[in-house]
Amino acid sequence: MKDNIITADECNEWMKECLLVFPELKRKKLKISYKKISPKTLGYVSANIEKKLDFDPEALLLGEETQIKEKKSRPKDYAIFINDKLQRIANIALRKELVQNIIIHELLHVNNDDLFTLSKGYDRRKKKKIHVNGFDNDVFTRYNQLRGIKGIMKIEKKEHLDIAVHKILETIRWND
Ligand SMILES: [Zn+2]
Numbered sequence: 001m002k003d004n005i006i007t008a009d010e011c012n013e014w015m016k017e018c019l020l021v022f023p024e025l026k027r028k029k030l031k032i033s034y035k036k037i038s039p040k041t042l043g044y045v046s047a048n049i050e051k052k053l054d055f056d057p058e059a060l061l062l063g064e065e066t067q068i069k070e071k072k073s074r075p076k077d078y079a080i081f082i083n084d085k086l087q088r089i090a091n092i093a094l095r096k097e098l099v100q101n102i103i104i105h106e107l108l109h110v111n112n113d114d115l116f117t118l119s120k121g122y123d124r125r126k127k128k129k130i131h132v133n134g135f136d137n138d139v140f141t142r143y144n145q146l147r148g149i150k151g152i153m154k155i156e157k158k159e160h161l162d163i164a165v166h167k168i169l170e171t172i173r174w175n176d
Pocket of ligand 1: 105109131
């Protein structure tokens with residue numbers, strides 16, 4: 001078994017690799033860290049969505065009728081959080097595979113602008129709505145692309161990956 005060293009920036013290094021399969025996101029500001037979060041959640045991404053009020057200032061000041069609208073701007077900064085329980089996976093190479101799979105999931109949300117268009121209640125991963133058609137398959141495809149770049153054999157079926165992840169989570173007493 002490999003040694004169980006957890007460095008503060010392992011997630012950062014691993015995210016950099018993940019960005020190889022997300023060239024579209026090169027210019028986004030992304031932060032990542034482990035975090036103590038609910039055992040139901042492997043990870044999540046959040047963003048600061050600025051709300052600006054849009055209206056005609058002259059009309060307002062002169063007492064004319066004006067509509068005041070709330071405008072949301074597209075976020076520029078994102079923070080990805082990985083459930084710190086994954087640190088229980090002692091084998092670094094194995095931990096890396098699980099964490100990178102989660103990172104790719106979150107990067108896909110960033111890439112799809114899900115935080116902008118579906119910002120309400122986004123953090124609740126349970127909500128099926130945020131995983132629109134083909135989302136999980138897309139994650140699987142990009143994850144396999146990354147494996148290819150790293151020279152690790154691709155996984156043939158998504159189902160096999162899902163079961164493997166589930167089994168590894170059982171070994172670290174995920175629900176305790
Ligand atoms: Zn998600």
